[in-house]
């Protein structure tokens with residue numbers, strides 16, 4: 008078993024270390040609902056997850072997964088782009104998860120895009136509680152291409168260092184463009 012785990016695993020570890028029962032959090036890319044279910048189990052019965060996706064199929068898959076696991080009550084499923092999250096989320100949030108790219112098992116041409124993802128990150132920075140975390144798993148290469156990755160890396164490098172710490176974790180000797188993990192912590196209001 009490897010000691011150094013993949014970006015998705017590492018994103019879960021960091022989210023687990025900050026999200027507690029009763030917290031309010033966002034899954035910005037619901038997809039098949041794996042991350043939404045993970046977040047819903049962390050926030051407990053008193054907490055809440057807002058989960059966004061632009062595809063009805065993704066929202067349906069997520070709803071089914073949550074129902075199976077008895078977690079549906081804690082989640083508000085929103086069929087809209089994460090770039091509009093401020094229309095729905097009016098409270099401070101402890102964490103926002105982005106798992107970029109296309110819906111696994113779905114249409115590979117409907118993926119996240121740098122222009123809208125960066126708007127959603129900007130809005131997440133505002134909504135985030137001090138010492139809250141944004142995790143972003145960036146898939147690139149293959150059907151995802153390189154545009155979104157290049158756009159976002161440039162964008163995150165410009166985030167104000169007095170208010171946020173931004174970390175990028177990257178595997179540098181592997182084949183097939185393994186996903187990059189970006190974590191952002193809010194340091195002050």
Ligand SMILES: C[S@@+](CC[C@H](N)C(=O)[O-])C[C@H]1O[C@@H](n2cnc3c(N)ncnc32)[C@H](O)[C@@H]1O
Nearest residue numbers: 036037038039040041042060088089106110119
């Ligand atoms: C890699 S999948 C997410 C996987 C998911 N987190 C899971 O656990 O199964 C990326 C998802 O982002 C969605 N997406 C694309 N553009 C979006 C946008 N602007 N706002 C919200 N979701 C978007 C896609 O429809 C797709 O379902």
